[in-house]
Amino acid sequence: MNRSFFAKNPSILWFIALLGLFTLGVTLLSEATGTGLISTSFVKTLGKTLCLCLVAIAMDVVWGYCGILSLGHFAFFGIGGYAIGMWLMYARTEVIVSASMANQVIPPSATEVSDAIASQIFGVVGASELPTIWSFAHSLPLQLLMVVLIPGLLALVFGWLAFRSRVTGVYLSILTQAMTLALSLYLFQNDSGLRGNNGLSGLQNIPGFESTPQSLVSMAFFWASALALAIGYILFAFVISGKMGSVIRAIRDNETRVRFLGYHVESYKLFVFTLTAIVAGIAGALYYPQAGIINPAEIAPIASIYLAVWVAIGGRGRLYGAVLGTVAVTLASSWFTGGGAPDINLGFYTIKWTDWWLVLLGLSFVAVTLFAPQGIGGLVDKLVRKKA
């Protein structure tokens, strides 16, 4: 990456500039560092939206550019969330347990502490031992490594098996969805070692920062999310530009032909699938501390389908399109389902948006597919071209 890379892709600089302005604006209006016009909970909503934008651009690269309609990228997102959640929960419980044991006459042994942590965390599922998968939960660096390693390895193995057998198109989508479903069903089990349908909670409390107000914690995560989105955007813009982008798009349009040019198509798909899975995991690791809780329902196949809907509405094959689609749909969603939109009384029937939002979303998806297949991004492109 050098100066000519940005010179050739001025839209990246535009995106970074807008993101920077937005971050600055939110900072100046927040409770912790500004006028307080924006509530802490809304800062969290915005921060979470940035994380969703990050996983959406990953989805756009794998689907919009490489033509792999993965219905599993939200699973990678969730895995990232679980990985960081394990440390958050463990470390925080450790603080609490140590505090309560501190007044004991005989100082507690290490095993006593660890047993107490285990029964504290796993009491809800009737267990009192720390499962093996929690072996690294005490260490932040190790769990951070898991955030990238687990989604990355899972994507690598799954992708290797699927691409090697030349599974493509709708069959591949079904396979990724099956993977997602299997993962979520597994996590729903009480003996999965991840607290079954209780999931991991209290993730908004960051160990070591107990006395820091949530308004400030939320700001820190908001910045981190913005930074991650900026870095992710530049990374993906680099991947899809130049010759790599050329090959990736060629694979989307006619992978057989690409093979006869001498490119090992499966390696390219595997590269894109794994890289985007890792970014999805990172996005999830930033999202769930802001959400405060993660449970298996988050990983359900429907979440990955939503991801595809955002990208489709925003316009496949353009990174900013994925961002636009995500922002538009998630903000509209929270407006409609959060009681922001007034109910419509038809006399004989009242349209309650909490019930009807999904119908509206479905209809918009159909409308976009039929009338604006290039999505919102495509409309923007048209406007820009007209002006120029």
Added chain:
Amino acid sequence: MSKTLLELSGVSVSFDGFKAINNLSFQIGEPELRAIIGPNGAGKTTFMDIITGKTKPDDGHILWGDKGISLLGLSESAIAREGIGRKFQKPTVFEAQTVRENLAMALKNPRGPFDVLFYKKTSDGAARIEAIAEQTGLTDSLTRPAGELSHGQKQWLEIGMLLAQEPRLLLVDEPAAGMTPAEREKTTQMLVEAAKTRAVVVVEHDMEFVRRLNCKVTVLNEGSVLAEGSIDHVTSDPQVIEVYLGR
């Protein structure tokens, strides 16, 4: 006679019991220009599918290159990297990308994902692209999306992409289909030129076109070689007249 570059011996393949290629043997040297003719369904495209690894034969051997390695265990992409380029019956270029991008992708360079990710454009490569565009008459179209090209230009772009791969063997399936006489003339020149330094196999129905290639002709019928020799030799063969010309 030039030394053998590719040799097929006793190759057979059947689809659901139907023998598309039947005990076929074939040799081509380097450099050499060869035309393959034969009625519809003779197995000409399947022959190319077998060489390029798209279809695995049930029987037979395919030996390649100076060391005589077998192509049978190699994947399509590995065979392409060995130096076998292929033009399809239906022109297949990447329509959403520019002519230059199409050529750049085909240009002979390392093919691994990381080689490509960190690939830096070289003035050498740019010059190669210019030269190929010149050869194929696409100089003015380099920045246009390939989808905007005329049918004939797409065929040329595909030939250009083949040249950019710098293959030792070029397999060209019906390059002149749907072309105007002037375009055919130009295509002939390109292929004859290309065959000066490498092996080129051209599948074509059009006798006039084959005649102008002025090279050895192999006649395929029902999956095996019916006759081989100069165009005058094969066109006077009674069997060839029977199955092909006498229709």
